[in-house]
Amino acid sequence: MVVRLRLKRTVKVLVLYTVVSEILFFLHRVTLFLLHEHRVEMTQRKIIHVDCDCFYAAIEMRDDPRLAGKPLAVGGSADRRGVIATCNYEARAYGVRSAMSSGHALKLCPDLTIVKPRMDAYREASREIHTIFRDYTEIIEPLSLDEAYLDVSDSAHFGGSATRIAQDIRRRVSNQLHITVSAGVAPNKFLAKIASDWKKPNGLFVITPDQVEAFVSGLSVSKLHGVGKVTAERLGKLGIVDCSQLREWDKLALVREFGSFGERLWSLARGIDDRLVHNDSRRQSISVENTYDVDLPDLRSCLEKLPELLDTLATRMARIDSSYRPGKPFVKVKFHDFTQTTLEQAGAGRDLGSYQLLLTQAFNRGGKPVRLLGVGVRLEDLRGGFEQMELFER
Numbered sequence: 001m002v003v004r005l006r007l008k009r010t011v012k013v014l015v016l017y018t019v020v021s022e023i024l025f026f027l028h029r030v031t032l033f034l035l036h037e038h039r040v041e042m043t044q045r046k047i048i049h050v051d052c053d054c055f056y057a058a059i060e061m062r063d064d065p066r067l068a069g070k071p072l073a074v075g076g077s078a079d080r081r082g083v084i085a086t087c088n089y090e091a092r093a094y095g096v097r098s099a100m101s102s103g104h105a106l107k108l109c110p111d112l113t114i115v116k117p118r119m120d121a122y123r124e125a126s127r128e129i130h131t132i133f134r135d136y137t138e139i140i141e142p143l144s145l146d147e148a149y150l151d152v153s154d155s156a157h158f159g160g161s162a163t164r165i166a167q168d169i170r171r172r173v174s175n176q177l178h179i180t181v182s183a184g185v186a187p188n189k190f191l192a193k194i195a196s197d198w199k200k201p202n203g204l205f206v207i208t209p210d211q212v213e214a215f216v217s218g219l220s221v222s223k224l225h226g227v228g229k230v231t232a233e234r235l236g237k238l239g240i241v242d243c244s245q246l247r248e249w250d251k252l253a254l255v256r257e258f259g260s261f262g263e264r265l266w267s268l269a270r271g272i273d274d275r276l277v278h279n280d281s282r283r284q285s286i287s288v289e290n291t292y293d294v295d296l297p298d299l300r301s302c303l304e305k306l307p308e309l310l311d312t313l314a315t316r317m318a319r320i321d322s323s324y325r326p327g328k329p330f331v332k333v334k335f336h337d338f339t340q341t342t343l344e345q346a347g348a349g350r351d352l353g354s355y356q357l358l359l360t361q362a363f364n365r366g367g368k369p370v371r372l373l374g375v376g377v378r379l380e381d382l383r384g385g386f387e388q389m390e391l392f393e394r
């Protein structure tokens with residue numbers, strides 16, 4: 001009798017214990033879930049990518065309305081073997097594209113007007129656009145004169161609506177500069193950049209956090225940040241054309257195929273990109289390039305051009321401020337078939353002799369007639385260096 005009673009009590013205690021631990025476990029899960037949600041919410045970023053439409057051409061059409069409405073390109077003239085920097089959308093209808101030789105562009109579109117670039121005007125327009133950007137955030141990362149990422153996660157404008165900020169930026173640029181910009185809004189850089197291209201020209205495209213999944217699924221892998229022609233082909237051979245197919249691969253398998261880039265592919269296929277918007281546009285290098293009217297046939301004729309290029313480089317170097325220290329010298333050689341090579345040398349001097357050596361090696365990589373020569377110097381950012389020192393000392 002006593003034994004049965006004890007057994008009953010033990011069973012009761014055990015049941016009670018189980019019920020309590022189940023409740024505690026449930027509460028634990030709920031807390032974790034809420035914490036996670038909160039963290040996600042806190043780290044949810046709002047990134048805008050802005051890119052001007054046919055930027056150089058847009059400025060030219062604005063400043064000379066006679067050029068508008070007809071095919072227009074900005075670039076070097078065909079008889080001087082120039083290249084197209086960009087063209088308006090009318091010219092694009094004929095197949096004219098950036099980096100195409102002007103001669104070829106004229107074959108595609110005989111009515112094409114080609115005007116010379118006016119870099120000062122483009123730089124000025126870029127400055128004005130950045131002044132507008134700064135009204136919404138200080139976190140701006142320029143990628144070139146005509147495009148930038150903005151992190152507006154903490155912006156108080158329009159109740160924090162990134163979409164409305166983007167609309168406002170587009171409206172203000174159009175009213176003030178009389179050119180159009182396209183914008184993309186997304187939770188990260190990679191998607192924001194794709195989004196700005198999605199409705200080009202003069203468009204806005206928004207990818208909200210809950211649309212990321214569906215948007216990325218249908219995306220071609222060639223749209224992924226860092227996937228060029230070669231990687232896209234390699235992926236294609238594995239039967240991976242879009243991101244939904246890429247997602248079928250686990251991380252390890254992708255790393256085996258693509259090294260460390262495999263991990264990045266795994267993330268991008270899920271719409272994950274943690275890169276920050278860096279609001280520091282410090283220069284990486286300074287250089288001078290020249291495209292020659294007639295190909296330089298051999299090494300000797302290339303070497304003859306060096307002193308002239310180095311003179312111009314010296315003038316430009318004299319203009320950089322003291323927060324930079326000149327670093328490695330480098331040369332760039334573009335051969336007549338548009339293949340190109342860049343060569344730099346740590347520890348080498350920035351004298352004529354060093355550049356001669358570099359140019360000789362670079363030329364020998366192709367051994368073909370040369371259309372463009374460039375010389376430059378990598379820059380060490382002393383400001384960045386000091387900031388790092390401070391970090392280490394803390």
Ligand code: TTP
Nearest residue numbers: 051052053054055056057085086087098099146
């Ligand atoms: P992009 O933004 O690539 O092109 P875009 O603004 O002309 O046209 P889109 O509407 O497609 O954005 O480049 C910005 C400027 O940079 C462009 O106006 C000219 C210059 N550029 C070159 O000089 N050479 C090049 O090969 C490219 C792609 C651009």
Ligand code: MG
Nearest residue numbers: 051052053146
């Ligand atoms: Mg552009």
Ligand code: MG
Nearest residue numbers: 051144146147
């Ligand atoms: Mg651009």
